[in-house]
Structure formats: structure tokens, C-alpha cells
Amino acid sequence: MNQLTNNRIVLCGEVAEEPLYSHEVFGESFFSFVLSVNRLSGQKDRLPVTISERLLGDRAIELESRLVVDGQLRSYNILAENHSRLQLQTFAREIYSAEEGQEDENAIVLEGYICKPPVYRVTPFSREIADVLIAVNRAYGKSDYIPCICWGRNARYCQQLQVGEHMCVEGRLQSREYQKKITEDNIVNRVAYEVSVSKLAVQKGEEI
Numbered sequence: 001m002n003q004l005t006n007n008r009i010v011l012c013g014e015v016a017e018e019p020l021y022s023h024e025v026f027g028e029s030f031f032s033f034v035l036s037v038n039r040l041s042g043q044k045d046r047l048p049v050t051i052s053e054r055l056l057g058d059r060a061i062e063l064e065s066r067l068v069v070d071g072q073l074r075s076y077n078i079l080a081e082n083h084s085r086l087q088l089q090t091f092a093r094e095i096y097s098a099e100e101g102q103e104d105e106n107a108i109v110l111e112g113y114i115c116k117p118p119v120y121r122v123t124p125f126s127r128e129i130a131d132v133l134i135a136v137n138r139a140y141g142k143s144d145y146i147p148c149i150c151w152g153r154n155a156r157y158c159q160q161l162q163v164g165e166h167m168c169v170e171g172r173l174q175s176r177e178y179q180k181k182i183t184e185d186n187i188v189n190r191v192a193y194e195v196s197v198s199k200l201a202v203q204k205g206e207e208i
Contacts, residue, residue, distance in 0.1 A: 006112065007072045007136045007144065009090055009173060012098050012105035013037035015065050016046055019056065029053040032089065033061055035069060038104040045106065045175045047193070050074070051092040059095075066098035073108060073136075073173060073195070075144040086145060088193040090173070106172040108195055110146055112136035114165050118158040130155035132197075134167055148195040161202065170199040 017034035024030065030052050037045045049069055061067070071093040077084045112134040119131040130150040135143045148169055150158050161167070176192045 005109070007110055007138070009069075009071060009073050009108040010105055011035055011037055011047060011049070011069045011090060011173075012102060013047075013066065015061055015063055015067060018063055019051065019061050022050060031056060035067065035090075037106045039106075039172075039174075045173065046191070047090060047106075047173055047175060048088075049090045049092055051095060055092060055095060066102070068094075068096055068098050068102070068105070070094040072138075073110070073144065073146060074138075075146060086147070088146070088173070106174075107170075108173055109168070109170050110134055110136050110148075110195065111166075111168045112143075112146070114161055114163055114167055115145065117163060118161050120155060120159045128152055128155040130158035132158055132161070132167070134169070146195055147193075148197050150197045150200065154197060154200055157200075166203055168201040169195065169197045171195050171197040 013035045014037075015033060016036040019031035019033040022030045022032040030050050032048055032050050035047050035049050037047060039045065049071075069090060069092050071091045074089050074091045076087045076089065078087045114132060115135040116133040120128070121130075122128055128151065132148045132150060134146050134148055136146055137143055148171070172195070174194060174196045176194065178190055178192060180188050180190050
């Protein structure tokens with residue numbers, strides 16, 4: 001684990017929404033598109049990707065084309081209904097066409113620090129789950145705050161973890177649709193993104 005970068009995500013999937021202008025930083029424009037990635041269960045995760053105009057170049061990213069994206073998972077705070085809401089985006093560092101027959105891929109590794117007490121719970125179907133928020137350092141003194149979800153024995157182990165502990169995780173980025181009640185008559189559909197953890201390690205890279 002200690003040989004991995006602190007934030008790397010690799011996705012391979014199908015373009016579900018073409019790039020649209022997103023924002024500009026220091027005179028450089030950025031665009032966002034959606035990549036649809038199959039799970040082993042057959043469900044699809046619709047994952048937002050941000051790409052710079054420099055990396056995009058003259059490339060035409062077309063609907064239903066298959067791409068590989070190698071980058072980092074970034075977090076942003078956006079204002080919605082007068083509240084700040086965490087938004088996750090895959091920030092592309094490399095992008096290229098998938099090879100013929102190449103299978104979908106969704107793999108992420110993160111190394112950071114627990115920044116909120118983990119929340120452990122058991123579902124009505126007796127599934128053990130723990131929600132963990134990890135702060136991952138970025139260049140120039142910035143950090144990305146990544147919500148992670150752990151299962152089973154990993155979830156049980158997370159109950160004893162404390163804020164500030166060093167944590168490494170491997171897993172995949174997943175999208176989850178839900179409904180949020182704004183008022184009695186106003187219910188909006190939302191999409192949440194989180195890292196579903198398959199492996200974790202705490203302190204000195206000791207695997208759990």
C-alpha cells in the first residue's frame with residue numbers, strides 16, 4: 001500500500017454524456033462529461049469526469065465511445081438550496097480510447113486521514129456498514145474530502161478508529177440515486193458518489 005500514490009483512480013467505460021463547458025482556472029477552460037461503468041452485478045455507475053482543454057485538445061469525445069480515464073478523485077463544495085454540498089469529480093490526467101474488447105474498470109486507491117468519527121450501522125437486512133470521511137492531501141496545501149463506505153468486518157473494525165488516523169483504502173467509485181425532501185411538496189432526485197472499500201489499511205500500511 002505504501003508504494004501507491006495517495007489518490008489515483010482508473011476508469012474504463014462508455015461515454016454517457018458528451019463534454020460540456022464547466023469552468024475556467026487561470027485562463028484554462030475545463031469540461032465535464034459522464035462515463036458509464038458496469039459493475040459485476042450488471043448495474044451501471046454514472047461517473048462525472050473533468051478534463052482540461054489542454055488534455056482534450058482536438059479529441060472528439062462522442063456518445064457511446066469507450067474511454068480509459070486515469071486521474072484523481074477531487075471534491076468540491078457547491079451551493080444548493082442555500083446549503084453547501086460535497087461534489088465529487090474524477091479529474092483526468094490521462095485519457096485514451098479503450099482497446100477492442102477491453103472490459104470496464106473502476107479502481108481507486110486513496111491514502112489520507114480520517115476527519116470525522118466513523119459511523120457504524122446495521123441495515124434491516126443485517127448488513128454491517130461504516131461511513132468514513134477521508135481527507136486526502138493535494139498539492140498547494142489543498143485537500144480532497146472523500147466519503148468512503150466499508151462493509152462487513154471492515155465496517156466493524158472502523159468503529160474503533162479515531163479522527164486523525166492514517167488510512168489507506170482500495171475500492172471503486174460508485175454512484176447512488178436518492179430522493180431529498182426539500183419541502184412537503186418538493187422532492188428532488190439527487191446522485192451521491194462514494195468509494196466502496198474492498199481493502200483497507202491503518203497505520204504503517206498494516207492490512208486489515
